[in-house]
Amino acid sequence: MxxxxxxxxxxxxxxxxxxxLLLAGCASPGEKQAAAPxxxxxxxxxxxxxxxxxxxxxxxxxxxxxxxxxxxxxxxxxxxxxxxxxxxxxxxxxxxxxxxxxxxxxxxxxxxxxxxxxxSSGNDQIIAGPGISSPAELKGRTVAAEQGTVDHYLLLLALRKAGLTEADVQFRPMPTDAAAAAFVAGQVDAVGVFAPFTTTALKRKGSRAIATSADFPGxxxxxxxxxxxxxxxxxxxxxxxxxxxxxxxxxxxxxxxxxxxxxxxxxxxxxxxxxxxxxxxxxxxxxxxxxxxxxxxxxxxxxxxxxxxxxxxxxxxxxxxxxxxxxxxxxxxx
Structure with a gap:
């Protein structure tokens, strides 16, 4: 999901x-889809x-x-x-x-x-495991998020605010539900997720949200x-x-x-x-x-x-x- x-x-x-491409393949040459009345x-x-x-x-x-x-x-x-x-x-x-x-x-x-x-005023979050208390401490760490999602966007915002870029972390693109599961299993150091997957991610002992959409109003x-x-x-x-x-x-x-x-x-x-x-x-x-x-x-x-x-x-x-x-x-x- x-x-x-x-x-x-x-x-x-x-x-x-x-x-x-599939839509184009289904239409005859020159055929235009009719708009619904x-x-x-x-x-x-x-x-x-x-x-x-x-x-x-x-x-x-x-x-x-x-x-x-x-x-x-x-x-x-x-x-x-x-x-x-x-x-x-x-x-x-x-x-x-x-x-x-x-x-x-x-x-x-x-x-x-x-x-x-x-x-979103907090339901999009970057959640990190034990020992990481700020986005600046993500440098060199593995971070999972769904590539191209707004939680990827939130990650970029948080990194930029901390003076970092995506090149400073080991970014692992994966679907949001899989990213949350990987984080709980200890396979990555941090994860970008949205509610309700925030609830899943925070089940990892010692985890915490180190950046949320509340930090970037609007x-x-x-x-x-x-x-x-x-x-x-x-x-x-x-x-x-x-x-x-x-x-x-x-x-x-x-x-x-x-x-x-x-x-x-x-x-x-x-x-x-x-x-x-x-x-x-x-x-x-x-x-x-x-x-x-x-x-x-x-x-x-x-x-x-x-x-x-x-x-x-x-x-x-x-x-x-x-x-x-x-x-x-x-x-x-x-």
Whole structure:
């Protein structure tokens, strides 16, 4: 199970490239895929991250139907697969990080951010074993993380702050779940993981988080991202998705015990474990969304884009024109 993939070096991931080749192979020469008509079922993808499980609540409580949109929720065990599905048009919408969206756009995908789900404020962590108390002490050590994920990005941020680069550590790329298991088994000295895999990693005796997303406020924002095709052909459906999200947050606030059961079940963890993730995920209210879309996100996107280029995680800076579509959160009735 993976989350929050930053895009494989140098641009689109290998998996995405293969998917694109497969799509091309299935089409006849000159054939163009027809866009689904307005009013059709919208496929919304999400994966393992505390800030995205409210979508499960929206689905189970009929909040999409309430807002006039027919939605098929598609849960991805692999976050990378969800990114590739959106980039290739297999799904219409997906919850993903701004980092990943920028990387996809840099590779040619046409996507728009229409909602801020949350900011990671501690649930992405660099966890080290006994004897390591700071990122500076990672020099010469083995560090595992899923290459191209935001936890790889967090590692690079933490190393840079400590005056180091990836060349100063022995980086071992592996899937997030495998990385957490390898760390617990003592096969690597440190690991970059996100919740709920932080819980797994911290089972190693003497382990501790030496850097988290809380140390880099706003560096890892999460969003509802849709294809620009959907924005143009069915804006009412996009509005329905956005409005359903805020209805879900309201329902969760009014029925918290039941909501926690729904979200913990989807996450595959206990309710108590799920509640422990609350402090590490800052859910954005409607007001906070509107503030973010009033210029804050533009500055954050430029900062992330510059970092992706300087760290050689993408070949070139993504075009930012059309990236943000603020009209949908502005139209939500409080």
């Amino acid at each position: 993976t989350r929050r993939h930053l895009a494989a070096v140098p641009s689109l991931s290998l998996a995405l490239l293969l998917a694109l 307005a009013g059709s079922t919208i496929t919304l993808g999400f994966s393992a991250w505390p800030g995205w499980f409210p979508w499960q609540v929206a689905g189970e409580q009929g909040l999409f139907r309430k807002n006039g949109v027919d939605v098929e929720l598609k849960y991805f065990d692999s976050y990378t697969d969800s990114l590739n599905a959106l980039a290739t048009g297999t799904i219409d919408a997906n919850s993903q990080t701004l980092n990943d969206t920028l990387a996809s756009v840099a590779g040619g995908a046409k996507q728009s951010v229409v909602l801020v789900n949350d900011n 560096a890892i924002p999460d969003h509802l991202v849709v294809t620009r095709d959907l924005v143009s052909r069915d804006p009412k459906a996009v509005q329905g998705l956005v409005s359903a999200w805020f209805d879900a947050l309201t329902w969760i606030g009014e029925h918290r015990p039941e909501a926690l059961q729904i979200m913990a079940k989807r996450a595959g963890v206990s309710v108590s474990d799920y509640e422990s993730y609350d402090k590490g995920t800052t859910i954005f209210t409607l007001e906070r969304n509107r503030t973010a879309f009033s210029g804050e996100l533009d500055g954050r996107a430029k900062e992330i884009a510059d970092f992706l280029v300087s760290s050689k995680l993408v070949d070139r800076a993504p075009p930012l024109e059309g990236l943000f579509a603020p009209q949908f959160v502005r139209a939500v009735q409080p």
